Amino acid sequence: MPQWEGIREFVAVAESCSFTAAAVQLGLSTAQVSRQVRALEQRLGSELLFRTTRRVALTEPGQLYYQHCRLVLDGLAEAELALSNLQATPQGKLRITAPMSYGERHIAPLLNDFALQYPQIQLQYLLTNQKLDLIDGGYDMAVRLGKLDDDRLVARRLASREQYTCAAPAYLAAHGEPHSLAELKQHNCLAGTLDYWRFKEHGRERVVHISGSLSANSGPALLDAALKGIGIVQLPDYYVLPHIQRAELISLLPAIRPVNEGIWAIYPQSRHLSPKVRLLADYLEQKLNV
Known part of the structure; x- marks a missing residue:
C-alpha cells in the first residue's frame, strides 16, 4: 500500500543515522533506501532528515513522525509474534x-497437575504472603486475594471467595451473639493482617474497625483460635464452611454478609500475554470454578 512505502527505510535510517547502515540492515541498496525515503518526504510534504556528507539527523517533524512510525512497526512485530505464539506449543520457564x-x-495442587499436563513448561512457584514486585522479581504471574491496589498490573478474576463472620458455640454461650455491626465493638474480634472487616449492608459497603486479644497473619491460626472459643473471626469460605456445616462454628450476622472478594491472576502490563501465561490463567479459572 502506498502509505506504507518508505516507512521501514525511514525508521532504519533514523535509528542508524546512516543510509548505508540502514541499507545493510534491510538488505537493500543505499540508492534504493535513499529513493524510498525521498519519496516518503515528498508524499508527506515535509523534510524528515537533515543530510550532510558526515551525518544524518532527524528534523523536528522527522522526530515526531519517527515516534509514531516506531509504534506502528512495533505493533506489527507484536501482532506477528502473537500469531506465531498462538500456533506454537507453550514451553519454557513460567514463574x-x-x-x-x-x-x-488450592493453588499448588493445581500447579502440580498443570506441570504433569504440560511437561514442556518449566514451572517455578513461590508461596509467600509478601506482595512481591513481579517486574523486579521476574515473575510471569501472581495469584492474589481480595482488593487490588497496584495499577501497574493487569488483573484477571479467576474466581470469588465468600467471607463468613463466625464464632464457636462456646464463645457465643459465654459472650452472647452480636446482632448488628455496632455490637461487634463489644466482642473479642480476632484480626488478620488488617484491623477492619468489610460488610455489605442495604447495598452499600461498610467498613468496621475491630479489636481483640489476638491477631495473626495466618488463616489456619485464626481458624484454630475461633474453634477454641477465643473470639469471632471473619474468614473465607474454604476455611470455615466445613466447620459451619458440622456446627463447630456458627455463622453470624446473616443479613449483613461480608463483601465477596476476588481471586485474581495478575501479571505485568504488556501488549500481549504469552501462550503459557494465558494457558495457565485459563487452567486456574476453569479448575477454581468447578
Whole structure:
C-alpha cells in the first residue's frame, strides 16, 4: 500500500543515522533506501532528515513522525509474534507466586497437575504472603486475594471467595451473639493482617474497625483460635464452611454478609500475554470454578 512505502527505510535510517547502515540492515541498496525515503518526504510534504556528507539527523517533524512510525512497526512485530505464539506449543520457564495458606491448599495442587499436563513448561512457584514486585522479581504471574491496589498490573478474576463472620458455640454461650455491626465493638474480634472487616449492608459497603486479644497473619491460626472459643473471626469460605456445616462454628450476622472478594491472576502490563501465561490463567479459572 502506498502509505506504507518508505516507512521501514525511514525508521532504519533514523535509528542508524546512516543510509548505508540502514541499507545493510534491510538488505537493500543505499540508492534504493535513499529513493524510498525521498519519496516518503515528498508524499508527506515535509523534510524528515537533515543530510550532510558526515551525518544524518532527524528534523523536528522527522522526530515526531519517527515516534509514531516506531509504534506502528512495533505493533506489527507484536501482532506477528502473537500469531506465531498462538500456533506454537507453550514451553519454557513460567514463574508464579501465590499466598502461603491459600497457595498450599488450592493453588499448588493445581500447579502440580498443570506441570504433569504440560511437561514442556518449566514451572517455578513461590508461596509467600509478601506482595512481591513481579517486574523486579521476574515473575510471569501472581495469584492474589481480595482488593487490588497496584495499577501497574493487569488483573484477571479467576474466581470469588465468600467471607463468613463466625464464632464457636462456646464463645457465643459465654459472650452472647452480636446482632448488628455496632455490637461487634463489644466482642473479642480476632484480626488478620488488617484491623477492619468489610460488610455489605442495604447495598452499600461498610467498613468496621475491630479489636481483640489476638491477631495473626495466618488463616489456619485464626481458624484454630475461633474453634477454641477465643473470639469471632471473619474468614473465607474454604476455611470455615466445613466447620459451619458440622456446627463447630456458627455463622453470624446473616443479613449483613461480608463483601465477596476476588481471586485474581495478575501479571505485568504488556501488549500481549504469552501462550503459557494465558494457558495457565485459563487452567486456574476453569479448575477454581468447578
